[in-house]
Amino acid sequence: MTKIIDDLINTLFADSEGKFSNQFFKLSNLKLFMNSDPKLKQEFFNKLQIKLLAIPTDASIHNKEAAIKFLINFIPFALTNETKIVLPILANQGYSEAQYDISRIPLTAKILPNSDQYHTLALTPRNPEHPAQLICMGTAPPSTQGSLTTILADLFPFTSIGWLLSFKSQKLLSWAMKQKHIEVTGQSLGGAVGLAQLKHLHKARVKLSANFYNPALPIMTPKLGDIPINIYVNKGDPVSKVGGRAPLNAKVYVSDLNLPRSSWRSLLTHTQCGCAIAGAQSYTGAEYNKKINTPLAYFTYHLVRLIGFILIIPFYIVRLLVKLICNIFLFPYKYVCRKLRHKANYKSARRISPTAAQDISIQQTIIPRLMCPAQGAGIGVSLAS
Missing domain, CATH: 3.40.50 (Rossmann fold)
Structure with missing residues (x-):
C-alpha cells in the first residue's frame, strides 16, 4: 500500500534531478482511482503532509x-x-x-x-x-x-x-x-x-x-x-x-x-x-x-466538449433519477432507524445519568425547532451558520 502512494507522489512531483517517476501507472494501481479505499486515502493524506513539509529548501x-x-x-x-x-x-x-x-x-x-x-x-x-x-x-x-x-x-x-x-x-x-x-x-x-x-x-x-x-x-x-x-x-x-x-x-x-x-x-x-x-x-x-x-483552440474548447456532454448526459440523468427514487423509498426506513437510534441513546444516557438524558432530549427536540422556525411554534431564531 505504501509503495502505491509513494509511486503516485513521485509521479506528480519530480526528484532532485528534475525527473518524474512512471512507476505508478500500472493496472494493479488503478484501485486508488476506482475504489474509495479509506486506508489508501489515509496513507495518501499522510504522505502528502510529509512531502509538503520536506520540499527541498535549496529551490528559490x-x-x-x-x-x-x-x-x-x-x-x-x-x-x-x-x-x-x-x-x-x-x-x-x-x-x-x-x-x-x-x-x-x-x-x-x-x-x-x-x-x-x-x-x-x-x-x-x-x-x-x-x-x-x-x-x-x-x-x-x-x-x-x-x-x-x-x-x-x-x-x-x-x-x-x-x-x-x-x-x-x-x-x-x-x-x-x-x-x-x-x-x-x-x-x-x-x-x-x-x-x-x-x-x-x-x-x-x-x-x-x-x-x-x-x-x-x-x-x-x-x-x-x-x-x-x-x-x-x-x-x-x-x-x-x-x-x-x-x-x-x-x-x-x-x-x-x-x-x-x-x-x-x-x-x-x-x-x-x-x-x-x-x-x-x-x-x-x-x-x-x-x-x-487560436481558431483550433476555440474549436477544441466548444466542439469536443459538446460531443462529450451529449455522450455523458443520458447516463448522468438516468443515474440521478435512480438515486433520487431510491432515496424516496428508503426515507421511511432511514426515519425509523433515526428514531430507534435516538431512543437507544436516550435509554443509554438515562442509565448513566437522568441529567444526561434530559440534555439529549433538549438537543434532539428543542434545537432542531430553533433552527427551523416554521416548526418552532413561531420562534424566529436561527442557529444555522
Whole structure:
C-alpha cells in the first residue's frame, strides 16, 4: 500500500534531478482511482503532509511556494474524515509549520445525492496571522465524491469550463468574511472554479491571492482587479491551451518538462509539478492570451466538449433519477432507524445519568425547532451558520 502512494507522489512531483517517476501507472494501481479505499486515502493524506513539509529548501522561494501550493491541490482527493492538517507557511524568519482546521463548503444544489456533491475545501488557520487556504478540487476520479459532477462541469457546452460550479455560495462568503487573508488555489477544473469564486470573494473585503496550475481558463477574460494571481502551465499540457483566457494582470509561468514528443508520459504533463523546476518562461496574462488563443483552440474548447456532454448526459440523468427514487423509498426506513437510534441513546444516557438524558432530549427536540422556525411554534431564531 505504501509503495502505491509513494509511486503516485513521485509521479506528480519530480526528484532532485528534475525527473518524474512512471512507476505508478500500472493496472494493479488503478484501485486508488476506482475504489474509495479509506486506508489508501489515509496513507495518501499522510504522505502528502510529509512531502509538503520536506520540499527541498535549496529551490528559490518562488519555486518552493509554487510547489507547496501545487501539492495542496491534491488534499481533497486524499480526505476521509480528517479535520485538521499541518502545512508549511512562509513567514519573515523562513518556513514554519502551521495547523489548519479543515471544513468542506458545498457548491452544488442540495437536491443532488451525497455522492454527487462537490465541495471546495476551506482551511482555517489556528493562528489568525497565517493565511487561510481555499482549495478548489479539480476533475475527480470515480473513487472521489463528486466525480461525475466534475466531469459534467468540464463538458457543459456553450459556457466556460466549470460554469456549473461558479455560482455564489453564501456559506463560502460567510467563511471568507472571518479571515484576514485567503490564498486560493486550484488545478485543472479547480483553477476554473477558483477564478470564478474570486469574483464573489471580492465582496468579503478580505485580502486575496491565488495560484492556479494548468487551469481550464474561462471563455471571457476575467476582470479581477489587482488581486495577485500566478498561473503555472506545463508546456504541452492540453487543458490549459484549449481556448480560454487568463486575467490580464496575471503572471503566467510556462515550464518545459523536456519530455520526448513520442513519449506516452507527455500525456501526464497536466498533473505534474513543473513549477518546481527552474527556467520557466514568464508572461503577462495579456501576452499569454495572444500566444495560445487560436481558431483550433476555440474549436477544441466548444466542439469536443459538446460531443462529450451529449455522450455523458443520458447516463448522468438516468443515474440521478435512480438515486433520487431510491432515496424516496428508503426515507421511511432511514426515519425509523433515526428514531430507534435516538431512543437507544436516550435509554443509554438515562442509565448513566437522568441529567444526561434530559440534555439529549433538549438537543434532539428543542434545537432542531430553533433552527427551523416554521416548526418552532413561531420562534424566529436561527442557529444555522
